[in-house]
Amino acid sequence: MKQTRRNFLKMAGAAAAAAAVAPASKALASYLPHYIHVEPNHDALQAKRWGMVIDTRKFHGHEDFKPLIEACHKYHNVPDISGKKEIKWLWTDHFHAVFPSAGTHMEYLSHDVEEREYLLMCNQCKNPPCVRVCPTKATYQREDGIVIMDMHRCIGCRFCMAACPYGSRSFNFQDPRPFIAEQNTKYPTRMKGVVEKCNFCAERLAEGLMPACVEASNGKLVFGDLEDPDSDVRHALAENFTIRRKPELGTGPSVFYII
Amino acid sequence: MLEKALHGNKAYWTWIAFLLLLMGIGAAFYVNQFNKGLVVTDMSRDVSWGFYIAQLTYLVGVAASGVMLVMPYYLHHYKKFGNMVIFGEFMAIGAIVMCLLFVVVDLGQPLRMLNLVLHPTPNSVLFWDACVLNGYMFLNLVIGWTTLEAEKKGIPYPKWVMPLVYLSVPFAFSIHTVTAFLYAGIPGRHYWLTTIMAARFLASAFCSGPAILLLLMLIVEKVSKFKFGEEAIQNLSRIITYAMCINVFFFGLELFTGFYSGIPGHQHSIQYLFVGLEGHTELVGAFWAAAVMAFLSIALLVPPKLRKIRPVLIFALIILVAATWIDKGMGLVVAGFVPNMFEGVTPYMPTASELLISLGIYALGAFIVTVLWKIGVTIKREAPAH
Amino acid sequence: MHDGGKILAGLIVFLGLMTFPFWYNVGSAAYKSPELQLPPKSKATKCVESAEWMKGEHMQLLDHWRDYVVRDGNRVYTSREYGSHFEMSLQKTCMECHETKEKFCDRCHNAAAVDPYCWDCHIAPKEGK
Numbered sequence: 001m002k003q004t005r006r007n008f009l010k011m012a013g014a015a016a017a018a019a020a021v022a023p024a025s026k027a028l029a030s031y032l033p034h035y036i037h038v039e040p041n042h043d044a045l046q047a048k049r050w051g052m053v054i055d056t057r058k059f060h061g062h063e064d065f066k067p068l069i070e071a072c073h074k075y076h077n078v079p080d081i082s083g084k085k086e087i088k089w090l091w092t093d094h095f096h097a098v099f100p101s102a103g104t105h106m107e108y109l110s111h112d113v114e115e116r117e118y119l120l121m122c123n124q125c126k127n128p129p130c131v132r133v134c135p136t137k138a139t140y141q142r143e144d145g146i147v148i149m150d151m152h153r154c155i156g157c158r159f160c161m162a163a164c165p166y167g168s169r170s171f172n173f174q175d176p177r178p179f180i181a182e183q184n185t186k187y188p189t190r191m192k193g194v195v196e197k198c199n200f201c202a203e204r205l206a207e208g209l210m211p212a213c214v215e216a217s218n219g220k221l222v223f224g225d226l227e228d229p230d231s232d233v234r235h236a237l238a239e240n241f242t243i244r245r246k247p248e249l250g251t252g253p254s255v256f257y258i259i
Numbered sequence: 260m261l262e263k264a265l266h267g268n269k270a271y272w273t274w275i276a277f278l279l280l281l282m283g284i285g286a287a288f289y290v291n292q293f294n295k296g297l298v299v300t301d302m303s304r305d306v307s308w309g310f311y312i313a314q315l316t317y318l319v320g321v322a323a324s325g326v327m328l329v330m331p332y333y334l335h336h337y338k339k340f341g342n343m344v345i346f347g348e349f350m351a352i353g354a355i356v357m358c359l360l361f362v363v364v365d366l367g368q369p370l371r372m373l374n375l376v377l378h379p380t381p382n383s384v385l386f387w388d389a390c391v392l393n394g395y396m397f398l399n400l401v402i403g404w405t406t407l408e409a410e411k412k413g414i415p416y417p418k419w420v421m422p423l424v425y426l427s428v429p430f431a432f433s434i435h436t437v438t439a440f441l442y443a444g445i446p447g448r449h450y451w452l453t454t455i456m457a458a459r460f461l462a463s464a465f466c467s468g469p470a471i472l473l474l475l476m477l478i479v480e481k482v483s484k485f486k487f488g489e490e491a492i493q494n495l496s497r498i499i500t501y502a503m504c505i506n507v508f509f510f511g512l513e514l515f516t517g518f519y520s521g522i523p524g525h526q527h528s529i530q531y532l533f534v535g536l537e538g539h540t541e542l543v544g545a546f547w548a549a550a551v552m553a554f555l556s557i558a559l560l561v562p563p564k565l566r567k568i569r570p571v572l573i574f575a576l577i578i579l580v581a582a583t584w585i586d587k588g589m590g591l592v593v594a595g596f597v598p599n600m601f602e603g604v605t606p607y608m609p610t611a612s613e614l615l616i617s618l619g620i621y622a623l624g625a626f627i628v629t630v631l632w633k634i635g636v637t638i639k640r641e642a643p644a645h
Numbered sequence: 646m647h648d649g650g651k652i653l654a655g656l657i658v659f660l661g662l663m664t665f666p667f668w669y670n671v672g673s674a675a676y677k678s679p680e681l682q683l684p685p686k687s688k689a690t691k692c693v694e695s696a697e698w699m700k701g702e703h704m705q706l707l708d709h710w711r712d713y714v715v716r717d718g719n720r721v722y723t724s725r726e727y728g729s730h731f732e733m734s735l736q737k738t739c740m741e742c743h744e745t746k747e748k749f750c751d752r753c754h755n756a757a758a759v760d761p762y763c764w765d766c767h768i769a770p771k772e773g774k
Contacts, residue, residue: 085303158308164447164600189768190766192297193366
């Protein structure tokens with residue numbers, strides 16, 4: 001009895017393997033290259049490394065920041081949730097919170113610097129820890145330097161949130177749609193369970209437009225290619241002393257602040 | 260051999276029914292969490308990992324501890340551990356299953372879990388964690404089941420088990436090192452950014468895991484009259500004692516670096532745990548209790564005369580497990596997040612939903628260990644003497 | 646045979662369960678392909694690819710599109726059938742012409758009992774035109 005049962009199982013296994021050959025090879029064939037014609041938008045803006053310079057001296061009071069934050073959050077359908085489970089792509093805070101290396105542990109800050117508010121967003125690091133830790137490459141770095149989220153792939157493990165030294169990332173603890181006042185139909189929302197953050201308006205750059213916050217800032221924000229010596233950002237950096245957030249961590253942020 | 264788990268006395272079946280009840284409650288609460296999202300937890304934008312990942316971290320240590328029995332028995336032929344090894348391996352299986360489940364319930368999009376396999380990312384520590392956790396579980400399953408079957412038949416286990424046993428030793432060390440790397444490689448959080456993280460994890464694992472194992476074995480001795488061997492128990496207690504001393508010593512090293520160097524980032528989390536930060540003292544009571552219990556357990560375990568007294572040993576092991584659970588679970592994970600990235604403090608306390616789901620998972624782990632251990636005890640009792 | 650009564654009873658229950666769809670639906674109408682509201686002729690007369698091809702392949706197409714757009718940064722698609730260019734976007738291209746999720750997408754999806762999660766994020770056009 002034992003012997004024939006063993007043989008039966010061996011034959012059944014071989015038969016199953018044989019039956020699987022046809023569908024398996026068809027599935028594998030989809031990995032072979034075949035005709036798919038796609039290309040980038042002709043209007044798309046290109047860069048080797050997108051960067052931003054924020055002139056913090058040009059912002060006087062919270063009212064100056066509101067149009068930028070509203071432009072960003074409205075365009076991207078960012079929900080308005082209050083409390084510690086909030087979602088924000090662009091927001092403000094004070095010096096000691098934004099620049100702990102320079103601020104918290106600095107005594108006798110100048111009045112002006114201490115009272116000013118500073119704009120925070122994802123720093124689109126050159127050496128991003130969040131990309132290093134993402135187990136599915138749902139967050140990854142594009143060739144133009146933008147650290148982008150693939151919402152289709154994110155499993156919501158939140159390792160990237162632990163890894164980000166700047167607290168730039170937000171998680172959808174619940175369905176965000178009830179918290180979106182007015183939906184922008186040109187851009188999707190997110191669903192519960194995925195992480196989101198500022199993406200340097202990659203979709204607007206693809207259409208030849210400046211990021212929403214830059215456009216709304218009327219010159220207070222300068223945006224361009226950090227690796228193009230002739231760009232506006234490089235001029236701004238050459239002419240002003242700038243600092244970045246937590247530079248000692250080696251992340252290489254692409255957002256610079258003129259204090 | 261599974262049929263061995265279907266025969267038991269009234270106490271056994273009551274215990275099984277109790278575990279099934281807890282699992283059902285946990286499952287119901289998880290369905291609620293699955294539908295509503297992780298909003299039912301107390302996690303936040305700043306504290307993005309909480310109780311679930313804390314349990315994962317602790318249980319990986321418990322799972323790795325099986326190696327403390329495997330090494331002496333298989334590598335150094337310490338025969339006295341002969342009756343214990345299989346139970347260590349089976350406990351490791353239960354612990355790993357719980358680890359994996361704690362990850363699943365923590366995911367925002369659990370249905371996309373297979374993206375880990377479809378899009379492997381070797382630069383991500385979490386990817387390797389998934390690999391080694393699953394690998395270690397299968398190793399223990401195969402080794403444990405095969406050796407137990409051999410014992411049941413009264414024959415020596417097949418030769419191909421030995422390479423797997425050799426493999427399981429570095430695997431045990433690796434599962435815990437990789438889990439430690441989840442924390443030790445993160446640039447912004449100074450409480451975690453320490454070279455000694457993996458070593459601390461291993462030391463904590465090698466005292467807490469065997470402690471839980473020993474406590475469970477003493478319970479089994481009581482309810483089933485099965486004997487593991489007095490010398491084996493004493494030797495295991497010795498291993499636990501050494502590991503706990505190293506564990507507490509390593510924590511002391513962290514305290515020194517933080518407070519002697521004076522660097523604020525290295526101090527904030529420890530301050531939060533011991534005295535509170537900016538008025539937030541949620542974990543202070545628990546952490547002092549953990550500190551007292553840790554030292555008390557060492558004081559009771561180090562003197563051999565005390566260690567040999569059964570009630571003292573049991574008490575010492577219980578407080579050791581409690582102390583390590585507080586330190587490595589909530590203490591490590593939550594204190595890394597609470598002093599947030601903006602020099603502020605965002606507190607965290609698990610909700611009832613989180614606790615009940617976690618309890619359900621613990622019940623499932625206990626269920627697996629109960630079933631496997633029942634099989635183990637029955638087989639060993641019935642096995643032909645050799 | 647031993648326990649013959651129990652085995653036969655079990656077999657009958659099993660067969661009953663397995664043939665449930667057939668005998669439960671005896672007498673009801675045959676399956677009809679759902680009626681779809683197509684885009685107005687003024688908007689478009691043909692889709693990105695041919696309707697027949699789309700019926701079978703739109704799932705794969707959208708699955709590839711989302712990777713091309715998000716991961717590769719390519720947003721323009723050239724139709725294999727017609728050679729025309731389209732922006733690869735569910736909200737901005739597909740629904741621009743098709744206009745309604747309930748009277749188009751949902752009709753077949755409901756009949757086939759599939760529940761694609763695209764709409765959890767992608768905003769469906771407002772109904773009621």
